[in-house]
Amino acid sequence: MSRRLAATALVALLALTACGTPDDIDAVAVDAPDGTTQKINTSPDQKRIRAAKVDAIAVQVPEAIRADGRLAVGVSGEGSPPLAFRADDDRTLIGVEPDIAQLVADVLGLELDLRPTSWENLFLVIRSGQDEVGFSNITVTEERKDIYDFASYRVDSLGWEVKKDGAIEKIDKPADIAGLTVSVGSGTNQEQVLLRWDAQNKAAGLPAAKIVYYQRPTEYQLALRSGQIDAYFGPNPSVVYHAAVSGETKVVGVVPGGGQVPAQIAAMTKKGNGFATALSEALNTVIRDGRYAEVLRRWNLSSEAIPTSEVNPPGLPRT
Known part of the structure; x- marks a missing residue:
């Protein structure tokens, strides 16, 4: 999928507020749900918001x-x-x-x-x-x-991404992942949250989760699409973006960066x-x-x- 199509999908779903992207550079224009036309610039020339030296x-x-x-x-x-x-x-x-x-x-x-x-x-x-x-x-x-x-x-927020046509509708507490095959980035904060949730489940007599690690985002995305994993746990902005771009996944839960801790x-x-x-x-x-x-x-x-x-x-x- 091209980055231009990806950006279109993202903005259409999330209804970005006006970006102030100049009309003389590459941008994607879409109709947002509120009836306004929004733009997101995906060109190399970002025209970034700048600040003055102090x-x-x-x-x-x-x-x-x-x-x-x-x-x-x-x-x-x-x-x-x-x-x-x-x-x-x-x-x-x-x-x-x-x-x-x-x-x-x-x-x-x-x-x-x-x-x-x-x-x-x-x-x-x-x-x-x-x-x-x-x-x-x-x-x-x-x-x-x-x-x-x-x-x-x-603020740090984490999201749960699952297959769009799958049976999982909500993940917001440890018991919701009992027995699932889930993926998370190695060495990340979300990995620590996931390990704590899994430990709580095992202590409560619930089935353990099977935790799978991938090196690249494309690998977990393929595994999710093919049904090799039930869910992915990652930064909420990224999982929302991927769900919008792919059209094949959905976000079924958002939790603070520490699980229950901000x-x-x-x-x-x-x-x-x-x-x-x-x-x-x-x-x-x-x-x-x-x-x-x-x-x-x-x-x-x-x-x-x-x-x-x-x-x-x-x-x-x-x-």
């Missing part, structure tokens, strides 16, 4: 990071729209994560340098300092805070490098001036907005 914040960036005038941002390159995915040229990274990273880079007076990587490698490149910050739907946890510093910028998504940087405060202040600048809200509206994620960015907010409890 000298008082830029000067707080550690010299080792600002020396080359660039902000090296680790972001998932595996393709998870609308978080981060490839534009129509199949090269340019677009999505809400690159857009928020752009705002932060602008406030800090740095040139954005997006560096796609795998989820597993993301933590290594941030810990080593190869990349200076990660914007990749990263949940704050107490265990991760041992090694990294965080600046929060979104969680936050945050920019992640190396522990103790002094960068988290500047990141948080940059985020609060664009929260206050409305640019942050514009970006979230553009990708239909307004429900995941937070009022204030915090440095190392309370994370999900240790397992």
